[in-house]
Amino acid sequence: MGSVNLVERLLGRQLALGRGERPAYVDPGGELSYAQLYRAVRWYAARLAAAGVQPGTRGLVLADDSVATVVAVLALWWRGAVAVPVSPMLTGTEISFIAGNCRAGFLHADERGADLAVRAGLAGLPRGGADWTEPGADPAPPPASHPPAEVLLIQYTSGSTGDPKGVLHAASGVDGVLDGFGRLLDLRPEDTVLSTAKLSFGYGFGNSLLFPLAAGARVVLHQGPPDVFRLAATIARHRPTVLCAVPRIYAALLDRARRSETAEPGREPALDLGPVRLAVSAGEHLPASLCVDFDRTFGVPLLNGLGATEVLHIVASTRSSRPGSTGRAVPDTTLTVRDDAGRVLPVGAEGRLHVAGPSVAVGYLDRPEANARTFADGGAYTGDIVRQEPNGELGYVCRHDDLINLGGYKVSPLDVEAAVRDLPGLAQCAVVGGRDDTGLEQAVAYLVPAQGTGPEALRRAARAAFRANLPAFKRPAVVEVVDELPVTSTGKLARFRLRARPGPGADPVTRPAVPAARPDGIAHRPGGVGGAAGGSEGAGQEAGQGGGAGPVAVRMRVLRDGPGRTLVCIPYAGGSSGAFTRLARHLPESWRVVAGEAVYHDGATVNDAARAWWQAGAPYLGDRSVLFGHSLGAVLAAAVADAAGDGLGGAQVVLSAPPVLTAGPDRPVLVSDDDDVLLAGLRDAGLLPTTSLNAEEISRLLLPRFRRDISLAPDGFQGVRSRPVHVLLGTDDRLCTREAIAALLPAQRMASLHLVSGDHYFVASNPEQTARILAGMFTD
Numbered sequence: 001m002g003s004v005n006l007v008e009r010l011l012g013r014q015l016a017l018g019r020g021e022r023p024a025y026v027d028p029g030g031e032l033s034y035a036q037l038y039r040a041v042r043w044y045a046a047r048l049a050a051a052g053v054q055p056g057t058r059g060l061v062l063a064d065d066s067v068a069t070v071v072a073v074l075a076l077w078w079r080g081a082v083a084v085p086v087s088p089m090l091t092g093t094e095i096s097f098i099a100g101n102c103r104a105g106f107l108h109a110d111e112r113g114a115d116l117a118v119r120a121g122l123a124g125l126p127r128g129g130a131d132w133t134e135p136g137a138d139p140a141p142p143p144a145s146h147p148p149a150e151v152l153l154i155q156y157t158s159g160s161t162g163d164p165k166g167v168l169h170a171a172s173g174v175d176g177v178l179d180g181f182g183r184l185l186d187l188r189p190e191d192t193v194l195s196t197a198k199l200s201f202g203y204g205f206g207n208s209l210l211f212p213l214a215a216g217a218r219v220v221l222h223q224g225p226p227d228v229f230r231l232a233a234t235i236a237r238h239r240p241t242v243l244c245a246v247p248r249i250y251a252a253l254l255d256r257a258r259r260s261e262t263a264e265p266g267r268e269p270a271l272d273l274g275p276v277r278l279a280v281s282a283g284e285h286l287p288a289s290l291c292v293d294f295d296r297t298f299g300v301p302l303l304n305g306l307g308a309t310e311v312l313h314i315v316a317s318t319r320s321s322r323p324g325s326t327g328r329a330v331p332d333t334t335l336t337v338r339d340d341a342g343r344v345l346p347v348g349a350e351g352r353l354h355v356a357g358p359s360v361a362v363g364y365l366d367r368p369e370a371n372a373r374t375f376a377d378g379g380a381y382t383g384d385i386v387r388q389e390p391n392g393e394l395g396y397v398c399r400h401d402d403l404i405n406l407g408g409y410k411v412s413p414l415d416v417e418a419a420v421r422d423l424p425g426l427a428q429c430a431v432v433g434g435r436d437d438t439g440l441e442q443a444v445a446y447l448v449p450a451q452g453t454g455p456e457a458l459r460r461a462a463r464a465a466f467r468a469n470l471p472a473f474k475r476p477a478v479v480e481v482v483d484e485l486p487v488t489s490t491g492k493l494a495r496f497r498l499r500a501r502p503g504p505g506a507d508p509v510t511r512p513a514v515p516a517a518r519p520d521g522i523a524h525r526p527g528g529v530g531g532a533a534g535g536s537e538g539a540g541q542e543a544g545q546g547g548g549a550g551p552v553a554v555r556m557r558v559l560r561d562g563p564g565r566t567l568v569c570i571p572y573a574g575g576s577s578g579a580f581t582r583l584a585r586h587l588p589e590s591w592r593v594v595a596g597e598a599v600y601h602d603g604a605t606v607n608d609a610a611r612a613w614w615q616a617g618a619p620y621l622g623d624r625s626v627l628f629g630h631s632l633g634a635v636l637a638a639a640v641a642d643a644a645g646d647g648l649g650g651a652q653v654v655l656s657a658p659p660v661l662t663a664g665p666d667r668p669v670l671v672s673d674d675d676d677v678l679l680a681g682l683r684d685a686g687l688l689p690t691t692s693l694n695a696e697e698i699s700r701l702l703l704p705r706f707r708r709d710i711s712l713a714p715d716g717f718q719g720v721r722s723r724p725v726h727v728l729l730g731t732d733d734r735l736c737t738r739e740a741i742a743a744l745l746p747a748q749r750m751a752s753l754h755l756v757s758g759d760h761y762f763v764a765s766n767p768e769q770t771a772r773i774l775a776g777m778f779t780d
Helices: 006-016 034-050 067-079 092-102 111-119 171-179 181-185 202-215 228-238 247-262 288-298 368-374 413-418 455-469 495-499 577-586 606-620 632-648 667-671 675-685 695-710 738-744 767-777
Strands: 023-027 030-033 058-062 082-086 106-109 151-156 166-170 192-195 218-221 242-245 278-281 302-307 314-317 334-338 350-356 380-388 394-399 404-406 409-411 426-435 441-449 478-481 541-543 552-560 566-570 592-600 625-630 652-656 725-730 750-756
Touching: 006 034, 006 067, 006 171, 006 202, 023 034, 023 067, 030 034, 034 067, 058 067, 058 092, 058 111, 067 082, 067 106, 067 202, 082 092, 092 111, 092 166, 106 111, 151 171, 166 171, 171 181, 171 202, 181 202, 181 302, 181 314, 192 202, 192 228, 202 218, 202 242, 228 247, 242 247, 247 278, 247 288, 247 426, 288 302, 302 380, 334 380, 368 380, 394 413, 404 426, 409 413, 413 426, 413 441, 426 455, 426 495, 441 455, 455 478, 552 577, 552 606, 566 577, 566 606, 566 632, 577 592, 577 767, 592 606, 606 632, 625 632, 632 652, 652 767, 725 738, 725 767, 738 750, 750 767
Parallel strands: 023 218, 058 082, 058 106, 082 151, 192 218, 192 242, 242 278, 278 302, 441 478, 566 592, 566 625, 625 652, 652 725, 725 750
Antiparallel strands: 023 030, 151 166, 302 314, 334 350, 350 380, 380 394, 404 409, 426 441, 541 552, 552 592
C-alpha cells in the first residue's frame, strides 16, 4: 500500500469530479460547499504552519460538532499533524489527563472548549478557533501524504473503568474503514446525513466526517446533547436521507410517534421522518422488537452495527440480516469468536469477539499491559460476548463486563430484559449485577414506566413476567422503578452507573443529621439516590405526598458527585433538573450537585411544594450544603427555608433571580389563558428560556408547565422570614431588580448580593460566571 493523502481522498476528489459547488456541511452558522470547505481547510492549515505546528504534532480538538471542528481536523491532517478529537462534555480533570497523555502541542477549541481548557491548565498551548477558517494567511503547501503505518488520529475511550485510553489509528486504518463499512453503507452524493453521535466519538467521526465526505454527500451537524424534540425539529428542517443514532434515540422517536397517535387532534403533530431512506444504529445492542417496530412505524429499515473505538467504526453489520442479529463482518474484515486462551470456538458457543482487518488500531498510547490484553492474536478483542450462529451471523450476548454471575451461572442482562421487553406500561428496562446484604451478586432490574403507568402496578406486572418467562436463577432479586436510566454522553445506556448505585438496604448517600419530624408537619422522609460523576445520569427518588398521590411529587437527581460542598437546586417555572447541568460542569470538581424536578397537581400550594421539596432535599442538606433556587425555584427555596427553620442547620440559602411579579406591565401575561398572548408576553419580558423548539412545540410542551408552575406563586417572591439569604440578580433582568428586592428584603435578611451578566435566565445562559460567584461565596 502506498502513501495515504486523506485530504485529497475526502475533499480533493470531490472537486476533481466537479462537485465543488455541492453542499458539504450545514450547521447553525449556515451551509458550506465542498469548494468552500477545501479553501477553509487550506487557510487553517496555513495558520497552523505560521503558528509553528509541525508534522506529527498532536492537536487537541475540544469542541462541539460544527464546520469549524471538521475544518480543524482536516487541517491538522493537511499539515501532517495528528488529530485528537475530545468531547467538551468531559471534566477539566479528564481534559487535563488527555492533553498530558497525548502530549498535545496545539489546541482547537470553541467557546465551551476554551473555558474547559483554561480550567484544565492548557492556557499555554497554541490555540486556534473558528476564525482560523477565514482567509488571511499565506497559501498553505499541498496537503501531506501519510505513510500507511503513520498515526494520524487518536480517539479516547470513555474511561468508565479508569483513566481514558488513547487509541492510535494509522492512516491505513482510516483508509481501510472507508473501504470496509464505507463500501457497505454506500452513501451517494445526493444523500444528506444526520448523526446524533458526536465527532469526538468513533461512531460519530465516521458518520459525520469520513463516510459522507468520501461519497460527496451533505452533512447536517447536530449540536448539543441528543434530544428527541430537537432531533425531530432538525429532521423536519433539513430533511436528511440517512440517519445515524443509538438505539435509545430510535426508541424515543418511536415513543413520540405513538404519543402523537393518541394525543388530542392538533396538540401533538405526527412525527414524519420525511425522505430518510436508511437509519443506522450502533453503540449498544439493538433489540429485534425495536428494529421491527421502527421499520413498521416509519417504513425505514434499521441497519444494526457493532464496533468499538479500538476498531475505529462498525465491523459487523446487518445490511441483509434478520432483526435482532448483529450481522456479519463488513468487507475486508474477519470476525471470530474465541475463548479466554484465544482459541476459536465452534458454532453456537459464546465467547469473546475478535476482529482482524485494516481498521484495527495500532494500539493504546503508553498502555503496554492493556495492549497485550486487547491487541492480540493478529487483531483486537472488542470486549463483546457473542456467538456464531449456524447461518454465519453473529448473535450478541452482552458486554464482557455486563455478565452477571448468579450462583455460578453466567447470565446476560439482555436475556433478563427480554422477558419484559413487550410488557404494557414499560418504557425502558435495564438489568445489572448488584450485591445483596451478604455481598453475593444478584440481578437488579431498573424499570422506567410509560406515561400514565403507576410504579407499583409496573413493578407487580414485571415480577409476574419475570416469573413466567425466566428460570428461577435468572430472575431479578430486586425490581426498582425509576424516572429514567442513566446514559453516557453518546446516548448509550450507562450500565456502570447503575452498578455503582447502592444495593437494597444500603445507605445510598452520606446524609447529614436532620430532624426526623417537625411539629409543623414537615417530615424528613429517608430516600434520595446516590449519583455518579459525569452529568445528568443520576436516577430519581420520588418524594413528597406519597410519591405523587398528593398535590406535589419531587424527584431528585445527582448531576455530579464530589466529596465537598453540596448544591441542591430547584428549577425555574417550566424547567427541569437538567437546567443546572451546565452550571454543575463549571463548579469546582469537589462540589456535589443535586437537582430536582416536580409535578404540581391541580390545587397545589406553595406550602405543599415547600413540604415536598424539603422531604426530597433533606437527605442532601447539612452544614456544608447550599439550597439554590432560580426564579420560581427561588420562591420555593425561600418557602422551604421558612418552613424548615432550624432543620436546615448550617445550610446556606441562595435565591437566584427571585421574581417580583405583583406590579408592573409584565404581570398580566403570566395569567393569560391565550397561548399567543402568553408566548408573546414571555418573549417581550425576557421570561422565555432559550430553546430550539418551534412556536407550536413551545405552546404544547412549555406553556402548560409554565402555567402549572407559576400558579403556585402568581405574585412571585414575597421575602423570607427565617434567615439571611444570598441573592443573585441578572444585570438585564426586568423582573428582579435591586430596588424591588431591597424593598422585600431588609438589610438583616440580605447576607450578600451579587450581579451576574445576563437576563432572567443567566443560570443557563451564563453558567460560568454564576458558578464563579457561587464558588467564591462558599469556599471549601
